[in-house]
Amino acid sequence: MTPPETLAIGRVGGVPDTPGWVVRVVPNKYPAIPGQEVVVHGPDHVLSLADLPLPVMDAAIDAWARRIAHHEEAGAAWVMACVNEGAGAGASLPHSHSQIIPLPELPPLIELETAAIAGDCPLCDPAALGPQVSAGDGLHTLCPPWSRMPYETWIVPAAHARAPDRGPLAEALLDAVGRLRRVLGDDLAWNAVLHGAPAGAGRFHWHVEISPRLTVPASLELGTGLWVNVVDPELAAAELREA
Numbered sequence: 001m002t003p004p005e006t007l008a009i010g011r012v013g014g015v016p017d018t019p020g021w022v023v024r025v026v027p028n029k030y031p032a033i034p035g036q037e038v039v040v041h042g043p044d045h046v047l048s049l050a051d052l053p054l055p056v057m058d059a060a061i062d063a064w065a066r067r068i069a070h071h072e073e074a075g076a077a078w079v080m081a082c083v084n085e086g087a088g089a090g091a092s093l094p095h096s097h098s099q100i101i102p103l104p105e106l107p108p109l110i111e112l113e114t115a116a117i118a119g120d121c122p123l124c125d126p127a128a129l130g131p132q133v134s135a136g137d138g139l140h141t142l143c144p145p146w147s148r149m150p151y152e153t154w155i156v157p158a159a160h161a162r163a164p165d166r167g168p169l170a171e172a173l174l175d176a177v178g179r180l181r182r183v184l185g186d187d188l189a190w191n192a193v194l195h196g197a198p199a200g201a202g203r204f205h206w207h208v209e210i211s212p213r214l215t216v217p218a219s220l221e222l223g224t225g226l227w228v229n230v231v232d233p234e235l236a237a238a239e240l241r242e243a
Contacts, residue, residue, distance in 0.1 A: 002024075002026040002029075002038075002040075002060060002162075002231065003026050003027045003029065003223065004016065004017055004026070004027075005017055005021075005025060006026065006027065006037060006067070006070075007024070007025040007063055007066060007067060007212070008021040008023070008024045008025070009021065009022050009023045009024075009059045009063055010022025010023065010059060012058055019043070021043065022042060022043075022055065022056060023039060023040065023042065023056065023059040023060050023062070023063050024039075024040045024043075025037050025038070025039050025067055025100070026038050026040065026064050028085065028099065032101075032227070033101050033102065033103065034102075035071060035074075035076070035102040036099060036100070036101050036102070037067060037099065037100040038097050038098075038099055039063050039067075039081075039097055039098040039099065039100060040095065041056055041057070041060050041061055041095075041098065042056040042096070043095040045095055045107060046096045047094050047095070047096060048085060048096060048177070048181065048186070049085060049096050049098075049173070049174070049177050050120070050174060050177040050178040050181050051085060051096075051127050052096060052174065054063075054096075054170055054171065054174065057170040057174055058166050058167055058170040060098060060170075060176060061164065061166045061169055061170055061173075062166050062215070064081040064100065064194065064195065065163060065166070067079070068080075068081065068100065068163075068196065071102035072199040074102070075104070076102035076103060076104060076199060077102070077103055077104060077105050077106045077198060077199055078102075078103050078107060078110050078198040078199065079101065079102045079196075079199075080099075080100070080101040080103065080193060080194070081098060081099070081100055081193075081194040081196070082098060082099050082191065082192060082193045082194065083097075083098045083099075083101070083190075083191065083192040083216070084100065084186065084191055085188075085189060085191075086187070086189025086190065087189065087212045088185045088189030089189040089190055089191045089213045090191070091189075091209060098187060106198055107156050110195070110198055111156065114198055114201055114216070116196075117203060117204055117205045118202070118203050120170075121203075121205050123156050123159070123205040123207060124159075124160070124205065126140035126142065126156045126157075126158055129142055129144055129145075129154075130142050130143060130144040130145045130233055130237070131143050131145075131233055131234045131236070131237030131238070132237065132241075133137065133153065133176070133179065133237050133240045133241055134172075134175060134176075134179075134241070135160045136168075136171075137159055137167075137168035137171070137172070138155055138158050138159065138168065138171045139155055139156070139158070139168050139169070140155070140156050140157075140158065140159050141153060141154070141155050141172055141175070141176050142154055142156065142237065142239040143233040143234075143236045143240070144233060145233050147228050147229050147233045147236070148211070148227035148229060149174045149211050149212060149213070149214065149215060149227070149229060150212065150214045150215060150229055150230055150231035150236065151180060151183070151184060151212045151214065151231060151236045151239075151240070152210065152211055152212070152229070152233070152236075153176050153180065153209075153210040153212075153236075153240070154207055154208065154209055154210070155169070155172050155173065155176060155207060155208040155210070156205075156207045157205070157206065157207070160203060160204065160205050161204075161205070161206055162197035162201070162204050162206060163195065163196045163197065163206055164194070164196075164206055169208070172208075176210055176240075177190070177192075177210065178243075179212050179240045179243040180210070180240065180243075182214055183239050183240055183241040184212060184214070188212055188213075189212070189213040190209070190210060190211060190212045190230050191210070191213065192208055192209065192210045192213045193208065193209050194206070194208050195207050195208070195209065206221070215228075215230065
């Protein structure tokens, strides 16, 4: 039911497009951007990323890194690894998966981020960024004071790095999404985006932004770029810490 795979992790021997894989990457049948790919999180029909075994999540992040490197070598300016879970977040398939989206030019948001990080990086002191949810393995999970959406959650490393280490991020991502679902319900729709370094960028501070889809942007947000968040990030972080 999928196009021929571009990558499979976990299959020992065998031929492409046969069983035995842990994570499999295939071209998106209906790409919004040329080169867009789907990363299938395991052959078992798991519906939420939060329910994935740690080795599968780790393999998925490995797949992100490999495909990001591939697309950068092919000339992409920036490659986004992202997760859409739930119909309210734009997911069209229930089986847990993520996406790889290569962009030929640097998006405006990433251009602004790169310039900000190249100066006095605002992410270099995660402990001062806002209410903490958890911390471990050099990663901080927090609800930043500038959250655009209720319960918006970021995973930020304590030190500059172009891209994450697989194991710590896999654990932090599973933990963060698990907390969000315990507080907000198993039917929660959410998006997550890995903000990694653009191709050729020198100094960067990767991070993951997780956005629960609890509210709908209205005229104020769409017309001005100003976001109305109806949940105090301090309260959100406190609830997630206890989850």
